[in-house]
Amino acid sequence: MSRTKETLWERWVTRTVLEDITAAETPDPVEIVDDSGAELTRTDAYDDYRLGRGAGDYLYLLYLLDEPVETATDIIPVYVGETGNIANRLLEHFRRLRDSLPTTEWADDGSWGSYSKYDHIATVYERATSPLYVWGCDIDEREQGPYGFPTYRHELEAKIVGLAHSHPRFTRALANRDFVPNRVPQEMAKVGPEWVGLEAETPNEEARMIRETPTVNVTGETKGALWLEWVDQTIRREIHDPEMVDPIPLFETDEDLTVALTERGQLKRSAAIETRIRAEGKQCVNADGVKEGQSGLLYVLYQLESTTPSPEEIVPRYIGKAEAYGKKNTLSANFEEIAKDRAGTQKFARWGDGNAYHVGELTNTVFGDDSKKRSWASELFEQGTHRLKAQTYLWVRAWDNQQYPSPYGYPAYLAEAEPLLIGLAYAASPETLLNHNEVPADAPANTRAFEFQPVPREEPVGK
Template sequence: MTNRQSKEDVWEEWVRRTILADIQSAATPDPVPMVDDSGSELSMADEYDTYRLGRGSGDYLYMLYLLEESADGPQDVIPVYIGETSNVASRLMNHFRKLRDALPISEWEDDGSWGSYGKYDHIATVYERSASQLYAWVVNVDDLEVGPYGYPTYRHELEGKMVGLVHSLPRFDRVFANRDFVPNRVPHEMGQVGPEWVDDENEPSNEEPARLAELPDEKVTGESKTELWYEWVEKTICRDINDSEETDPIPLFETDDDLVVETKTLGSSAVLKRSDAIDERIRREGKRCVHSDGVRSGESGLLYVMFQLNSENPSPTDVVPRYIGKAEAYGKKNELSANFEEIAKDRSGTRSFARWGDGNYWHVGELSETVFGETSKKLSWASELFEQGTRQLEQQTYLWIRAWDPDTYPGPYGYPAYLAEVEPLLVGLAYEAWPDYLLNHNEVPGDAPANSREFEFRPVEDCH
């Protein structure tokens, strides 16, 4: 399969064969207005109420959107919010109530917190300042043969794909209200401006669309999502393993010859010790994203893959993904994320450490607490990585971690992708290729093994 379209083309083709097809079909109720403003108070439109109640439990993708009057082509559909749910009746009811409560937007007040201008304030601003009604569209993902890139999909993955596409298109910058799967920097900047964000059409577009537009697409040949995963691994993890100037693969933990993980003391607790090599790599890559005064321009954070190998000379099919994640340099509450403060300030501490820190809310800290029986937050990790009741790894475990740079690393579908977009894309592909091994709980189906299996681990009694 080759890429001959831009992301704009992919979006428009998707709209043409889904939303627009329903709008133009006499067999569907679309377009379905959300709000009835004919009375003294806003109420839910009858069409919207009937539309949401006509669906039982299922795997749904939905979109709130504006519609140009002609509705002739995909450019007339303007996405405002995209989500997924198993209970669309309840979710759409909640959206209406939250929208109603956020109106009129003239009463919005900035309380100084990061989230004071939230998604419902944003949706309310768009609704109030648009000449169009706000409409809702719902689809059962099981009724879709393929997603926007031409491959089968599921609702958790599809939401990330759709949000990534929309955020990549500059013309939707001011109206698109999603906060997940967009860079942390964007809602932070929205909060600095408030409702005026929607009116600033003459302001520069978001950084990601402007940067991605300058990059070429790459040809991908995978005819399945599994093949796409292996193709991406070959261009990234395997490439770095085979690069004589790099030290990959880098073990995540410091171990003895029997793969027993060493420990260190943090306060009164024992903590699993990361390898010196991975600490050095995390600092090196982190410094590409931040400096002592804050966030650098360019790379917006780190992408990482925890993995194991089935061969000493691995091909892409020998790389077994166990967890995929990201650490954004831009914080949700402050410009510099707490995950990067130690790296930015050259501190020796590693409590947060780009999400791989020793503290209670970070990967190694939570895994340590689980291994030593203090909590069960990382029960699936402990169960899958360690021999029962020991600190001995079942298999050497590595971490590939890089400052995400679309110039250097390709998006898995052949299109340049920003960090908050590429993470769910990769999770979806890795889940297709290795469903029984991937330990991600989010962006995978609710019945995925990571979410449905009964994991067990007998804690280590001797912490040292």
């Protein structure tokens, strides 16, 4: 069998959903909606199914069947989710689906999310010849995810959504908004229910890109080893390349690693990282909006344990992305300053000085105006100072599958690559990674009692 994301999806569905559908001892397929009465109700099988699940971490799938069901391609994903309380989550899904019907009453109110995932699921339900079904599994009972490695529910959801969105057959039925490119919900919002198409059609942009990008062999036998392999081919390689300026410090500092402040009292980014962010951002956008090609920036905040580091000596602190497309507007607000060559850096591809952006939030935490970045301040700075414990660097690149390897060797779009890399970095370095989302609820970043003594301000910001 060829090594493609299509075959990965089909192999995973075959040994999970399809296996349960064909097994005599399971209740699958479980129909969700009983439409035999004057009002829509839940089927008894659906209630038995959701209430019969025990406590635990679950992945679940809402899906259609293309009868007769013979192979994995006859199972059409509509929504992929994860939860720690499957009985309540599935009850909520039914209620929200019911309240979204009929879709003829849907009206665009002009806000982002006006055409919600529930409107989308309701449209699929109305237009499909198949009933809408549910399947769920306790993740602890499934030793491996689709890539062949142990996984946790947040990561598994991202993996399954990524495979489904990359499949050329599921362009319009899939209702997920997370872990798909921002471009997709933005395009959905423009047309509402007319977005949904259930017949095979032209593959989406990601499916076409993935078909054109070869799968690369990886050798890591654990997720931690795969992280080191990826770091070796990206961050470490550029650090050791004499033609590159990496590693690039995030902040301007003195010899004691005290971070300089701007005239407004903000932590000051280094000139080199501002140059890198603008240069990489310009690969994604220009004055006319989003360019064809790279869809945004991937970044890794890290520290080094050596001046000539091995992959093991590159310590991950935070992994994130900034997509060039916005969810509401074609050009993301995060890229407006870069696209229009403005001097301002309030947003700056997520690394801006504004109160909702990384440097702004960290500044506010360091100086006691807020606490959103308490874990960052605690781990990166000496208590009561704006002096770094160790030099801190930022690797930031326009995400390009042709230039940079994907986490598991299979081509991945930006919104998919980010959570997959977080999963690998967490496996390799759970104690140092400061991501709070896309990691388990019991990860150190979510359970450790971070403390930071703020720096007293000598005078108000802006004076």
